[in-house]
Structure formats: structure tokens, C-alpha cells
Amino acid sequence: MGKYFGTDGFRGEAGITLTADHAYKVGRFLGWYYNALRERNGNNEPARIVIGKDTRRSSYMFEYSLVAGLTASGADAYLLHVTTTPSVAYIARVDDFDCGIMISASHNPYYDNGIKLIDCYGEKMPEEILLLVEDYIDGKLHVFNQDWSELPFAHREHIGCTVDYVSGRNRYMGYLISLGVYSFKGVKVGLDCANGASWNIAKSVFDALGADTYVINAQPNGLNINNNAGSTHIEGLQKFVVEKGLDIGFAYDGDADRCLCVDEKGNVITGDHILYIYGCYMKERGKLLTNTVVTTVMSNFGLYKAFDEKGIGYAKTAVGDKYVYEYMAKNGCRIGGEQSGHIIFSKYASTGDGILTSLKMMEVMLAKKLPMSKLAEPLKIYPQVLENVRVTDKKAAKDDEAVQAAVQAVAEALGDTGRILVRESGTEPVVRVMVEAPDHDTCQKYVTQVVETIKSRGYGV
Structure with a gap:
């Protein structure tokens, strides 16, 4: 990760760590670079x-x-206005743009924001270009075999213009509708739009496919995005689905690149459930190329047990949909994602797409003529305890010999009945200790053992 750009763009509190000046400089560099x-x-x-x-x-x-x-x-700037991250990725790819920019801090609160850069293939911008952007922001740009203390301004007829490109957003909606294999007629669907980017897209897509669509949190006012709404606060949709007697509910995050579901009984269907349900559906139809579902190290132990029972292989990447997609692209895999609901269907999209994910879940329900609760039933999610330990040096704490020995002892004690994962936070001075086991007490016992070891070695804050 660079100085400004992390795994999901340049993110920070608007006006403090991410300023209008930063955005201007990002625009200055990208316009100049792609023209060059x-x-x-x-x-x-x-x-x-x-x-x-x-x-x-x-x-x-x-x-x-x-x-x-x-x-x-x-450069010329084409404005999609309020739209989802996956729509920018789609339009950048199919309409021959040099690159795309999405302004969003995803599931973060309203006072944060972010700048996500997308290349002409609809994928996350390559690291080497992000580093050039950072160098320009810091006044030390070296590219095309020379140093640039400042970039030249365009003048006269070479100054760029803006283009209202709402038609691009409409074309993306048409693309999603075209993926609807079955009519949704008679299916009662709840949508939680998180007062975010999906508010003016998701309902239109479901309505076009014939669903009886019920929507909550689709009144954005600039300050209520993700506020007790969407995939990070799914309890509101759980209540809504049960009270309204709906068949299924889908919750998106602020930029709609992730989706979680709620079954007809009000139970949460996580990203792991989605990977299981659609992975099995693909395997049954001979569509699971390489017989592999790509997960991250944070997927539940129960998911792997369920895949083993179905004869489905799996890969584990670092946390972040960026790493999931990189593995999928390199190895020809068709489905991958995260527990949080970032699901990538590589045949249809180059990034996680919450609305696409919900359409795919509808497809399985309608194809198999089963409610979501039945589709999810074979997957037994193992209890999990996660504890974050604030430390003086997260790498030293994780690599300490005594800590490593404590982790190994837990792994051996659990055997094939559970697992332990100890990793450094990417954004905080924190080591995360997570255990999954058949019961909560076992999880807690082993987490406590490792946490106490870390503290006894003098790393705790």
C-alpha cells in the first residue's frame, strides 16, 4: 500500500485527511498523464x-x-453523477475510457470520503500508476525519463470540457436487467439502499424484472449514508422482511459494491453463504471452472467444511476484494469474494457488484424453486471470537517466538475441528486474534490464551 492509496482507494475524513486540493491534484495528474x-x-x-x-x-x-x-x-470529464462503484467500472470498460474515478468511502460514515481509481479494463488502477499520483501530490514526480516539479496547463482549444453522461448509468442498468434469466413476478423483495449510491438504481432494476419491490433507506440527504442502514446495519432489513412477509431482502453498502441478504425468516445470509449457494449452483451445472471458489482468510471455517462435503475446491487470499480479483484473474476462477458481501462474478463484472449479486441470488432461488433459508441450510457457520489487541509494534508482536508457539499450540489442539488466525491490521496498531470452533466457550478460551501471551511479552498498549 502507498502513502495515500490503500487497498480501496485514497480514503479519509473529508476536508481533513482527504481535501479538495488532493482531489484537484489527482485530476491534474490523471488528465495530463493519459493525454501524454x-x-x-x-x-x-x-x-x-x-x-x-x-x-x-x-x-x-x-x-x-x-x-x-x-x-x-x-482531459474531458464525463459525469455519471450519483451511481455505484461497479457501474463506473462497467462503463470505463465498455465505453472505451482511459480510466474511471469513483468518489466514495464505501461503508464508512458520511464525514469520510474516498477516491477510487479504475483502469480502462474496469479493474483497480495498477499500483505503479497510483504511486505516480502520490509522487505528484508530494511534489517529486519522475516519469517519462524526467522530473516534473509542476505539470503544464492546457490552454486555448486544448482545455478540457465536461460531458453529462447519465446515459452511461442508464446503460449499466440495462445491462443488469439483461442478466435477469427469470421473471421476478410474484416475488416480494426488500431492498435496503443504505441511503447511498444504489438508491436510484436498484429498485428500477427489480421493478423492470417484475418483482414486488419494497425499499427502505432510499432518501439520501448527504448526511445519512450508512447511518443505521445498509449491509453494515442489517438488523433494520431483518425486521422489515419479517414484518412485511417478504420472500427475500438485499442490503447494499454506500457505493453498492457489496451485498448481504436476509432470508424469508429474517436470518442474515453473509458473503460466505452467497459463495456457498452460488458455488454449489455453478458446480451442479458444470459452470464452476477450475472447481475453485476464491475466499479470503476471514471466511468462516464452516464454509470450507461445507465445500469439502460438496467436493468444491477453494483458495484463500489476503483480506480485500483487490486480492480476490487478482487471484481469480490469474487462475481463471469464476466466483470469489468476502464474508462482508464483496462478491465477484468474473464472467459478468470486474469488481464486486451488490445489485448483480442480488440478481444472482434471485436466479438460484427461482431456478431451484427453493426459499433462501433452504439454500443456505447445509452451511453451518462456526462460532467465532475475534479480539483486537492494541500493540506497540504489530509485526514484532505477531512474529514473536512465544506468540507463534502459542498460536501453534491452539492450532494443534483444534485439529480439524476449528482454526485460529492471527493477523496485523492494515490500518491500525492492532493485532487481530480470531478463533473459530464448534462452540463459543472454546473460541473464547483459545483467543484469551493467545492474547495473554501477546501482553505478557510486553507488546500490549
């Missing part, structure tokens, strides 16, 4: 960059700052 690449290929047309945003109040500030930077460098 075009010129080197003998193309004098201006670079084309597409921008989407979520419903945060600060998203307008960042949108206009990015546009100012892009056009000042001579």
Missing part, C-alpha cells in the same frame, strides 16, 4: 475520464475538484 500516453501513441484526441459519486455531501466538492484538475490538464 495518447500523444506518445500518435493520438491527439483528449483523454476521456468517467466519474461517478455516492450521496455524501462532500462528494460534490470532490467531483468539482477532480473535474477542475482534469480539464485544466486537457
Whole structure:
């Protein structure tokens, strides 16, 4: 990870750690860089960059700052306005853009925001370009065999322009509708839009496919995104599904790149359930290429036990949909994702897409003529205890010989009845200790053993 860009973009509190000036500089660099690449290929047309945003109040500030930077460098900015992250990835890929930008802090509270950069293939921007953006922000840019203390401004007819590109968002909606294999007629569906980017897209897609659609948290005001709503606060949708007698519910996060479900009984269907249900569905139809579902190390132990019973292979990556997609692309896998609901269907999208995920879950229900509770039933989620330990040095704490020995002792005691995972936080001075086992007390006992070892070695804060 770089200085500013983490696994999911440049994220921070709007106006404090992520400012309008940062956004302007990101726009200045991208506009100049992609124009320079075009010129080197003998193309004098201006670079084309597409921008989407979520419903945060600060998203307008960042949108206009990015546009100012892009056009000042001579690129044309195409505005999708409020839309989802996967829609920007889709349009960047199919409409021949040099790159895409999404303004969102995903599931974070309204006062945070972020800038996600997407390449022309609809995938996350390569690390080497992100590092160039960072170098420009820090005034130490070296590219094309020379140092750049400042970038040239476009002038006269070379100054860029903005284009209202809401038609791109509509085309993305049409694409989602085209993926509906079955009519949803007669199915009562609840949608929790988190007062975020899906608020004006998800219902239209479900309505077009014939569902009886019931929506909550679709009144964004700039300050209520993810506020007791969406996939990070799914209890509201659980209550709504039961009270309304709905057949299924889907909850998205702020930029709708993740989705969790609620079955007809009000039970939460996690990303692990989704991977299991759709993985089995693909295998039954001979569609699970490489016979592998890609997970992260945070997927539940029960998921692997269930896959073993079905003869389905699995891979484990580091936490982050970026790593899941990289593994899928390299190894030709068709489905992968995270417990949190970032699910990637690589045949249809290059990123996690919450609305696409909900359509795929509807497809399985309708194809198999079974309620979601029955589809999820064979997967037994193991109890889990996770404790975050604040430490003076997270790498030293995790690598300490005594801590490693304590972890190994727990792993041996659990055998094939559970697992232990100890990892460093990517964003905090914290070591995370997680145990999954057949019962909660066993989990707690082993977590406590390892945490006490870390503290006894003098790493605790």
C-alpha cells in the first residue's frame, strides 16, 4: 500500500485527511498523464475520464475538484453523477475510457470520503500508476525519463470540457436487467439502499424484472449514508422482511459494491453463504471452472467444511476484494469474494457488484424453486471470537517466538475441528486474534490464551 492509496482507494475524513486540493491534484495528474500516453501513441484526441459519486455531501466538492484538475490538464470529464462503484467500472470498460474515478468511502460514515481509481479494463488502477499520483501530490514526480516539479496547463482549444453522461448509468442498468434469466413476478423483495449510491438504481432494476419491490433507506440527504442502514446495519432489513412477509431482502453498502441478504425468516445470509449457494449452483451445472471458489482468510471455517462435503475446491487470499480479483484473474476462477458481501462474478463484472449479486441470488432461488433459508441450510457457520489487541509494534508482536508457539499450540489442539488466525491490521496498531470452533466457550478460551501471551511479552498498549 502507498502513502495515500490503500487497498480501496485514497480514503479519509473529508476536508481533513482527504481535501479538495488532493482531489484537484489527482485530476491534474490523471488528465495530463493519459493525454501524454495518447500523444506518445500518435493520438491527439483528449483523454476521456468517467466519474461517478455516492450521496455524501462532500462528494460534490470532490467531483468539482477532480473535474477542475482534469480539464485544466486537457482531459474531458464525463459525469455519471450519483451511481455505484461497479457501474463506473462497467462503463470505463465498455465505453472505451482511459480510466474511471469513483468518489466514495464505501461503508464508512458520511464525514469520510474516498477516491477510487479504475483502469480502462474496469479493474483497480495498477499500483505503479497510483504511486505516480502520490509522487505528484508530494511534489517529486519522475516519469517519462524526467522530473516534473509542476505539470503544464492546457490552454486555448486544448482545455478540457465536461460531458453529462447519465446515459452511461442508464446503460449499466440495462445491462443488469439483461442478466435477469427469470421473471421476478410474484416475488416480494426488500431492498435496503443504505441511503447511498444504489438508491436510484436498484429498485428500477427489480421493478423492470417484475418483482414486488419494497425499499427502505432510499432518501439520501448527504448526511445519512450508512447511518443505521445498509449491509453494515442489517438488523433494520431483518425486521422489515419479517414484518412485511417478504420472500427475500438485499442490503447494499454506500457505493453498492457489496451485498448481504436476509432470508424469508429474517436470518442474515453473509458473503460466505452467497459463495456457498452460488458455488454449489455453478458446480451442479458444470459452470464452476477450475472447481475453485476464491475466499479470503476471514471466511468462516464452516464454509470450507461445507465445500469439502460438496467436493468444491477453494483458495484463500489476503483480506480485500483487490486480492480476490487478482487471484481469480490469474487462475481463471469464476466466483470469489468476502464474508462482508464483496462478491465477484468474473464472467459478468470486474469488481464486486451488490445489485448483480442480488440478481444472482434471485436466479438460484427461482431456478431451484427453493426459499433462501433452504439454500443456505447445509452451511453451518462456526462460532467465532475475534479480539483486537492494541500493540506497540504489530509485526514484532505477531512474529514473536512465544506468540507463534502459542498460536501453534491452539492450532494443534483444534485439529480439524476449528482454526485460529492471527493477523496485523492494515490500518491500525492492532493485532487481530480470531478463533473459530464448534462452540463459543472454546473460541473464547483459545483467543484469551493467545492474547495473554501477546501482553505478557510486553507488546500490549
